[in-house]
Amino acid sequence: MGPIIGMSPDKKAESPGVVEDRAGLRGVCGTLPEDECAASPLATSLDRSSSSGDEELTNLNWLHENLLQNFTLGGPEAQSSPSPLFDIEGNHGASVISSTAAHTGDSVKSKPPFSFSLLIYMAIEQSPSKSLPVKAIYGWILEHFPYFSSAPPGWKNSVRHNLSLNKCFRKVERGLGKVSGANLDVFRDL
DNA sequence: ATTCCTAAACATC
DNA sequence: GATGTTTAGGAAT
Numbered sequence A: 001m002g003p004i005i006g007m008s009p010d011k012k013a014e015s016p017g018v019v020e021d022r023a024g025l026r027g028v029c030g031t032l033p034e035d036e037c038a039a040s041p042l043a044t045s046l047d048r049s050s051s052s053g054d055e056e057l058t059n060l061n062w063l064h065e066n067l068l069q070n071f072t073l074g075g076p077e078a079q080s081s082p083s084p085l086f087d088i089e090g091n092h093g094a095s096v097i098s099s100t101a102a103h104t105g106d107s108v109k110s111k112p113p114f115s116f117s118l119l120i121y122m123a124i125e126q127s128p129s130k131s132l133p134v135k136a137i138y139g140w141i142l143e144h145f146p147y148f149s150s151a152p153p154g155w156k157n158s159v160r161h162n163l164s165l166n167k168c169f170r171k172v173e174r175g176l177g178k179v180s181g182a183n184l185d186v187f188r189d190l
Numbered sequence B: 001a002t003t004c005c006t007a008a009a010c011a012t013c
Numbered sequence C: 001g002a003t004g005t006t007t008a009g010g011a012a013t
Helices: A008-031 A034-038 A040-051 A060-072 A090-106 A117-126 A136-146 A154-170
Strands: none
Touching: A008 A034, A117 A154, A136 A154
């Protein structure tokens, strides 16, 4: 009958629970003393000294850097780490994520406070060559966030969508015409 | 207004 | 069929 009906109301039911979790995302920055947030310029100047033409530097850049720094730097001793998400795949990183997930609620049932862009970015950054096939990204997310293991198949589409979005942002000038599965050069530039 | 999520149609490979 | 791209609508902040 009406495949279209019964969809709108469903979404709302999920919102409330997620909202609180999502708020946590922003809360990360907000939770931290404003000094940290205000200290942002630090990273900016670093970025600048490297490249003078930051005209193309869009939002996702600082977003990822900031968020990742905040998350990984969540530990008081992780400050010495050269790489922000060096161990997200390792043991320490796992605890970070687990901690975050557990903090918001169930460790395996709650949706990660990370946006798809973050998730994808993390997965790719974890990769040795900063490039992963879409399938690998799915796997990484599934491994770290079992929530998706039981979630509707909609998230896959979302991942792809975000992938393309980021790509669009950078408007890659390389030959991405034949990207058949193993190319995420989009973030490779980050 | 901005950001993000979700769904879906469409194009290619 | 999987991947990639693009549109459109809606919800939360």
